Amino acid sequence: MVKERLNVLIQLAASDSQVADKEAKLIQMIGQSNGMTKEEISEMLTNPARPIGDLSLLTDDQKFEHLYHIVQLMKIDGQVFKSEIVFCEEVADRLGYKKAVIGELSSKIFSDPAITSDREHLKKKAQKYLK
Secondary structure, rough: OHHHHHHHHHHHHHOOOOHHHHHHHHHHHHHHHOOOOOHHHHHHHHHHOOOOOHHHOOHHHHHHHHHHHHHHHHOOOOOOHHHHHHHHHHHHHHHHHHHOOOHHHHHHOOOOOOOOOHHEEEHHHOOEOOH
C-alpha cells in the first residue's frame, strides 16, 4: 500500500513536467519513513508512469494522511501550478472528499515539513468535506 500512496505523490510532483529537488526530498523522506529503501524510491521517481490504484481501500486515517502529504508536496517548491491543484482535487475526489477540501487544507498546511500543523484539527476540518 505504501508504494501506491508514494506513486500518487510522484505523479503530483511530475504533473508540472519536472520533479523539483524539494519535492524529491519530501518523497524520499515519506517513503523511507514508511519502510522503503532509497533505491526503491529512486526507481519510482525515475519511472513515474504507474497508474494510480484504488484509493477507496484506504482507512479514513490513511486517506487524511494522503491528503495532507499531497497538499504539502504541492506547496513545497514555493510554486503552485494549476495542473497541481487539478491533480490534488482529482486525488481528493478519488479519496472520497469534495474537491474544495484542497483549498481548505492548502491555506493551513505549510510547505516546510519541519513546520507541523495541528493534524487533528485539520482532520476534523477535512471530514466536513467527505462525500
